[in-house]
Amino acid sequence: MEKFEKLTGIAAPLPLVNIDTDMIIPKQFLKTIKRSGLGVSLFQEMRYDRQGNENPDFVLNKPQYREAEILVTGDNFGCGSSREHAPWALKDFGIRTVIATSFADIFYNNCFKNGILPIILPQEAVDVLMQDAEKGSNARMIVDLEAQTVTSSDGEVFPFEVDSFKKHCLLNGLDDIGLTLEKASSIDAFETGIAQARPWV
């Protein structure tokens, strides 16, 4: 997995609550058997018309946000389906951080498996960063995972919380499966135990 340490980048404002994973990447793109190539279809129904022409009003189609690496958005981002295609599409487009007041559980976990840092901040902080993002490409935010801070283009600093294990894995680009397989003997012992205690399982 790609490491995430520190990012200085353009933030795109998407001030909508309850953006679900169907909006992030519609089902017709889930038929792929690969992880790559989904960026072009990110936010497809908001980003393009039925003929595939870009909707000029959608934030990521505006010239100043085409290179955005940060998304500032509304409550409960990523709700709905468990499709990991949602973070795959964000990552493929170039988004490395999403900032919101809350995230849906499965989406939040999926981000960490793909080198994306989802940041939960209070409403007041998100409001400030949303306004900052509205300024366009001249306003660059700094996201520092080690320090656990987001810094607005005006230099205002917002600390955030993140689970220590998830942080460790993201900072070092660690592969979960490799880590767990180091504990194979514990898993084997557990299986021996349940074969006795719950043999019907």
Added chain:
Amino acid sequence: MSPKTLYDKIWDAHVVQQDEDGTCLLYIDRHLVHEVTSPQAFEGLRMAGRKVHAPDRTIAVPDHNVPTTAGRENPDQMPEDSRIQVAALDQNARDFGIHYYPVDDIRQGIVHIVGPEQGWTLPGMTVVCGDSHTATHGAFGALAHGIGTSEVEHVLATQTLIQKKSKNMKVEITGKLRPGVTAKDITLSVIGATGTAGGTGYVIEYCGEAIRDLSMEGRMTVCNMAIEGGARAGLIAPDETTFEYVRGRPHAPKGAQWEAALDWWKTLYSDDDAHWDKVVTIKGEDIAPLVTWGTSPEDVLPITGEVPDPASFSGGKVEAARRSLEYMGLTPGQKLSDIEVDTVFIGSCTNGRIEDLRAAAAILKGKKVKDGMRAMVVPGSGLVRAQAEEEGLADIFREAGFEWRMAGCSMCLAMNPDQLSEGERCASTSNRNFEGRQGYKGRTHLVSPAMAAAAAVTGKLTDVREMI
């Protein structure tokens, strides 16, 4: 010993190892797999030269892409990308030696219907699947939740997940339900009360008289939509209803093992003085038949209500409601029972079981679908379909003018050819009314099976209580 919730008990029984910061390695008893969220995970295993750790605990079935029309065993019925995805599951199931129900097997169906039907899902288990509606299996008192593809690969390779424990939330539905009110209305009413993020960070246990009174199928409907309330999982403590449902199923324990299992299952309940981080109580008699008006499952009101004014909300919900009404083509103040629908869809892992079909058929018997409407029933599994045919339900549906389809996810997420067209309005027994969910610019109103049947007869959203 300190008092525990049901969630605490199941969690504790599955912790392989716990780190100082509370991060746990959790053992997974059952891993359900479908064709959409698994190909990249199997590919990851191949590239790393890994095997499936516990193929006997891994069960696969294609459901999302499969056509629901006759003759679908012929792969040429599927578009190329769907065919490749289903073929990949066929191949992966063979290569890795996991249990598999292919399209031409009568036991094939929606993964969350097949698991319980075959007795794979049992009380006290941990169950995961690369699908958010895995919450369904919580109805058995199993800790069940959706995971992403990276975690699918993790479970395939290690039979564990790296997890931190969620908080405990109790949702109590007291008293009795009124006539015409169903499990679907219970689960929608909870989401309406708590919002789609109300359960974020929690595992919900549903309890109370109205929950106890539900059949296993009703309980599955309730738990299925726990995810729509944001919860990691929904649970219902197992009881005689559960044990009776499980007994004799193909993969349920038998003989002495059954007795041993039963002894443990009977300890799976929340202790009286267990700690709850959040409690929600709803009176069963206050729940009416519900419909959704917007594009989030929290946008729900009694059928007797009116389309709300976006200005009546606060914060980001004002703009969200305005956007929803524009998308849905509705105006504030419009009576919900005046909304005309073009299509009715009965099916999905929420409401595609035999009791759902019985409830719809009871309304449809001797009646006709309104002229010009499209109506379809998609049973949740081949076995549900066969049983409905045996009970004469299929004839009732056909005679009323419904299409009688083969099993699959179908129009719930519209990955197969069953889709709404632009502007088409549907009364649907599925679980999500998101923008574009059932087809590009399609408009979804979530309802119970009986309400869907009523809408098919009248051509508009209808209070089913007027027809019973």
